[in-house]
Amino acid sequence: MSSLALEELCHLTAQSLTSLELPDHFRVIKQLGEGSYGEVLLAIHKEKGTPMALKLCPRRSSSRLSFLREYCVSLSLSAHPSIIGVFGIVFQTPLLFGFAQEVAAWGDLFQIILPQVGVPPLWAQRVLSQLSLALDFLHSKALVHCDVKPENVLLCGPECRLVKLSDFGLTKHMGSRIRGTRGPVPYSAPELTIEGDEGEGGGDEGEGLSDIGGDVTAAADISGNANANANVNVSGNAKVPAAALSPGPWRLALPSLDSWALGVLTFCLLTGCFPWERSCPSDPLYKDFSRWFESRDDAGGTGRTGSSGVELSADEDEKEKLGIAHLPPAQFRSFTPLALSLFRGLLTPDPQVRATPREALQYLRGPWVNEREGEGERGEGRVEGERGGETGGEREEERGEGGGTSAKTQPFISLSVEPVVDSHCEH
Incomplete structure (x- = not known):
């Protein structure tokens, strides 16, 4: 259109x-x-x-x-x-x-994500399959959704058999100008994320994406208790400090923004956690991910893989020599090579080579979660009360080889959002 x-x-x-x-x-x-x-x-x-x-x-x-x-x-x-x-x-x-x-009788996607667990992998694959086609259709109309997140995916059937994308209040024409984002906005792509003093005093004109993901407060976990690690809790009931989410300089609304958000949403579905707080170098979780991504590229990887799984840049002997340099960051280690390949496509830092939603469909042919990681962890019930999850690496503290305990990783993000069926009329 x-x-x-x-x-x-x-x-x-x-x-x-x-x-x-x-x-x-x-x-x-x-x-x-x-x-x-x-x-x-x-x-x-x-x-x-x-x-x-x-x-x-x-x-x-x-x-x-x-x-x-x-x-x-x-x-x-x-x-x-x-x-x-x-x-x-x-x-x-x-x-x-x-x-x-239309009435979505089963609520929204966020209501069924169990904190630190997620949903069954089969449900996550169903969601990706349907959302990829919805976004591909939207992009074919020269539109960018700009607000893909679980709250905006409505459930019209049990077990994610029928889900529908909703809330087009922030939808933009492809190539139109939008504002960058500040503060904890996990779904925001790195090219949209602003650090430091960039864009301060940028004026009042235009529309921003700073409300993606809800409002922000600090130092509470998903149960609402104080958290010594000062994790970030995203709550629709809280007020965001104006300085934290102040609009930054102009960016362009491109389909690659939706691809990135689809990748983060898929991670949330599989783990009940955010992969990071912000997609920028100052975030330690994103920094680990970026280093892993770059280390594979430096060793000969392309950063884009086909349906055969993750592209390997070295044989098994060489991988042993490289050691941890080629291990994914902690929050991604429960995934199969096929799922890692999916994430490396959708979460490619360079938007020019980021996978499209339709390209993500090629990763539906096999399991996404390693069997020993997925056994007994994926609940199928609804979350009662406060909704949300934490960043994925925290579960590594409770795991290790053979189910043991590994070294403590970074402190992680906690998420809870008020029950909202649909979102903003205003921009």
């Missing part, structure tokens, strides 16, 4: 925007979620008898244009089987903008 076509669609929708009173047309059952964008309600259409999820955005804090833009983008993409369906119902009340979308 071209920017001109989207602008025209928004203009036509604005002309036909219906004014109504909610109780006259819908019977509200319950609230499904809420956030800074507004709220999502489960409701029954009184005339049709159809259950719907009503996304409602307060007019006082949501611009009319951004609301119409999100609705029109969502509507134009909703025909895809792995993108949430949108009914042709868009309206305004004296206090709200709203539109109706």
Whole structure:
């Protein structure tokens, strides 16, 4: 969809925007979620008898244009089987903008991720398969989602048999300008992550991605207890210091941003953890990953591999001589060569050679988790109460050869996010 076509669609929708009173047309059952964008309600259409999820955005804090833009983008993409369906119902009340979308009866992806465990690997493969096709479809329309994370993946069936990408409030046209990100934003690609004083005082113009992943506070673990390691807890109920997530200089919205976020999301599914806090050299976990990536390339690897698994740059004797230089960082050691190959594609630091979502489909042909690592660790229940996970390397403390205990690794990140079915109308 071209920017001109989207602008025209928004203009036509604005002309036909219906004014109504909610109780006259819908019977509200319950609230499904809420956030800074507004709220999502489960409701029954009184005339049709159809259950719907009503996304409602307060007019006082949501611009009319951004609301119409999100609705029109969502509507134009909703025909895809792995993108949430949108009914042709868009309206305004004296206090709200709203539109109706498909009900996701099983909640969102984040609700089923067990902290420090994740989901069964088969479920993770189902998610990757469906999201890869959804993102490929979106990219074919010259759009970039810019906010791929578990909260924005809705469950429309059990065991991740049917998942749907949602929340297009931050979706941008390919090549449009966006702001870089500061603070703990694990899903943000390295080319989007800003360190130091870069971009300070960059002005008010434009839109940022600094709300990806939720708000940030420190020194609590996933149970809410104080943490001596000062791990980072990401919570939708907390307030982010303005300096931590201040917008940086301009970047371009490119499909490679979605590829990176898809890789991080897949890691979270398999481990219940974030691989790092920020994708920049000052983050020790990301620094370890980057060194591993570069060491393989320096030894002759290409950084991009085919469906046969991880590309080996040396024979077994040479690998023994290289020793730990070719071991993946601690948080990646439970994965099979096939899964490592997937991560090396999606999480390639260079966006120009990063794998596309469609290319990720070639890694679905085999297991992703080593059998001894996956045995007895992948629960299938739902998380009750606070949701989230920690960075993957922490589990290495409890493992080692033969199930023993290895040396303590870096302190790791803790994540919890408020239950939100859908996200921002405003930018």
